[in-house]
Amino acid sequence: MSIELIPTEFLIRADILAPGLIEGLYLQGSAALGDYRPGISDIDFVAVTDEPASLDLVREIHGGMPRRPHFDGLYVTWADLRADPSGLPPGPAVHEGRVSSSRFERNLVTWHVLAQAGVPMRGPERPEVFTDWPALAASTRENMESYWRPWARRVRLSPAGLSSWAVAWGVLGVSRLRHTLVTERVTSKTEGGRYALRSYPGWERIIEEALRIRCGGEPRYRSPFRRRADLLAYLEFALDPSAPPDAALLH
Known part of the structure; x- marks a missing residue:
């Protein structure tokens, strides 16, 4: 399976259920660092919205996504990406198919990977991202x-x-x-x-x-x-x- 298929399916679902919600989508983790291993690696994402996304809407979008590989990630705003993640509150996140409000992946590692090598599926090729x-x-x-x-x-x-x-x-x-x-x-x-x-x-x-x-x-x-x-x-x-x-x- 091509690594692009699941993010593409996600964007299709999101655009049908919530048109205009997803303004940016970036792959991070092993997919961005050139180390994705089919059958071993998850697909890690950062979805960017203009305003914070609701948990109910995120659950609806991800409820129909394939279970394998895991499509794990978090929802942030453009302003969140420009800020130090240590100061951000919990927000919508998806881990192994479960949606919750948490600090999952809201850290400098994720922000640095995005700035360094994030794979754009939608949005600016290199968004403005806080690094330290x-x-x-x-x-x-x-x-x-x-x-x-x-x-x-x-x-x-x-x-x-x-x-x-x-x-x-x-x-x-x-x-x-x-x-x-x-x-x-x-x-x-x-x-x-x-x-x-x-x-x-x-x-x-x-x-x-x-x-x-x-x-x-x-x-x-x-x-x-x-x-x-x-x-x-x-x-x-x-x-x-x-x-x-x-x-x-x-x-």
Whole structure:
């Protein structure tokens, strides 16, 4: 299935049910960063309206959308995009088919991806979007501490650490953040993994396995227990702020 089919179907439904509501539609996430994987990735969107959209109307539009892949995203106004997302109130969002008022994806990562590489399906090719790299860098470091360290501790004590999903999520997720801090731009999971493969001698096997799970190829492990041990060791290394060669993490 072409990645454009679901956004196109969304626009058709929205235009029939609420003519003129959707003034802009942009793909972000893996679709914008060149890392969309059919069967693995969701399609992430930002829908832009002139005035805030009502939850009931958003539910009606998304009620008839396909369940797979997930068409996940948020509704904002043009003024919202020009503002610091940390100061915005919750608003309409869609996550795995469920519509709610939340802060889902209302963050600097989304705003930076839109400014950097958002794929326009409707509206100006490059809308005016608020960006703040120092704040994004700080939140990226905070995310490593507040999300990834606890996640690594949970995986150490859980059978989930034996799964292929945990290997790809953990290795590529952390590598992506480190690459973002070095390059000062939001990067994809695959790009982060390839950066780690070039940059971290001695960790090739577990990084290659994570990339293999996401991109395809031959398994690098026979034992899921050995693989989990290498996953945990890599996370301990990659979450250490002093680990070379990421000088940006020391700032």
